[in-house]
Amino acid sequence: MTLTWLDEPTVDALRAALRMVAPDLADGVIVPRGLEPSDDPQWCGASAEVDGRFVVKFAWAQPPARRICYQVRLLDVLRVAVPWLPLPMVVASSRSPAMLVTRRAAAMPFFDIRRLITPADRPTAAGDLAAILAGLHDPEVLVAVSAAIGPLPGPMAPASTDTLRARFGALIRSDQRERVSTWCDWADRALATPGRTVLVHGDFHGDNHLWDRESLRLRLVVDWETAGTGEPEFDLRCLPGDCGVELFTATVAQYERVSGTTLDTDRIMAWHLRTVLGDALWRAEAGVALPDRRTPAQWVDDLEARFTALGTFG
Template sequence: MTLTWLDEPTVDALRAGLRVVAPKLADGAIVTRGLEASDDPQWCTASAVVDDRFVVKFAWAEPPAQRIRHQVRVLNALRTSAPGLPLPEVVAASDSPAMLVTRRTPASPFFGVRHLITPADPEVARDLATVLAVLHNPAVLKSVSEAIGPLPEPAAHATTDTLRARLGPLIRPGQRDRVLSWCDWTDDILAAPARTVLVHGDFHGDNHLWDRDSLRLRLVIDLETAGTGEPEFDLRCLPGDCGIPLFTATLTQYEQLSGTKLDIDRIMAWHLRTVLGDALWRAEAGVPLPDHRTPAEWVDDLDARFTALSTFDRP
């Protein structure tokens, strides 16, 4: 089917699309999220909650429409190849217009419950490790690839060359040599080949949802950048999102469940590119960092994580 998308970022356009994709929802109560005009077609996308029971993802440009179609295909393939994964229930999906409707699950993003979780909580670590170990099973990559064809390769926010060239003015002078040496180290670490698996591609704390009472993982969402990569790439957000004790507990559980070793240096190399890349684009775009601090303070955080990991002993 030909891929199309909405004409404009309006609720009226969304209702018109729903009349094609899910007619019973077209006249429901709609609460939009991220419905803003953008000069960059890459970000012409948003979501909405309908009648407090359904989540709709939609686009008004081709790049995000392609991502929606890709996510639908990945979800359909994973239903067969990894039925144990806690994935959204697809209610309706379409290429024309590109739209994905899933059933809403009462749950909170990890960032919304992180303050309730004790460091190195074994059940939380096991839940995180389990979904990643299942996703990274080589048989899952084989099955998904056979179902939907060639897969993209997700990338970190910025290259080390970009960080070397542009981050310096945003941090303290005394930090610049440290960042340059980190970039050199990252290049050396990631130059070696790694295993290839199916990766989520964007496994940060807004993309795994948790029950606030039991503190158990309920849902993994937003697989629109799922593709081929190394397992370490998918763990790159955990040192910052979880803190080092929970990150290392998750790493240990993952290795026990999967029977494979993870390279902590590779995780931290990807972590560095992701954290500093995020700080760079936000600062240059005039967008506040999520915790409303500065790129220099994020460099301090990275330094503290590297120091904490230097004393980590594998079981």
């Protein structure tokens, strides 16, 4: 079937598409998320809640339309290859127009519950994170998925250190610029040789793993459209900032225990550095506020605190 997408980023266009893909939802209450025009076709995609019970992913350009269809196919394969993985429940999907409808889970993004995790809760939370990631990274999972789908893409890489050296200095204090340059040199050394190859989620940040507020257990992992081949450390790169150093180190220890493999913390922190600074860079240059409404300079101070707490040279 030919791949198509919405003509425009509007609720009316989405409602018309739902009449073709999931007619029972077309007259529901639609609350869009990220439904904003973009000059870059790469980012012409969004999601919406329908009646508070369903989540719809859709696109109005080819690149995100392809990612939606890739995610649909990957979810089908993962459901067979890794049946215990907490995946979204697919209600409907389509290539024309590209759309994925899943049932909304009674769970909350990690960002909304992380402050509730006490030191006593930490081992269980770390165990949940480690079990999901270590299980996904099992070599047999990559073999099964590759056999079903074929060659897989690599995940979307964060900003390069060359980009950060050239452009990030304008966003921070003069006393921080040399420090960031030194960090970039260190990251280059840490990532100079390739790591082992596994299936990675590719975007495992706190909005993409959902938790039960009462039990503080991980219930669902969403947004698989950038999954592909990469190194295990890449998938843990958001945890130092999202979880805090204590939960991050507990997760690494649990991961190594359940998987029987070793993680390279320097590699994780090198990816973390590029991810954090790259996120701050594009947001600042696009005039988009950082998620916590602070400044790139403050994010640099946070990074330094994490490097210090971990005893990592940065």
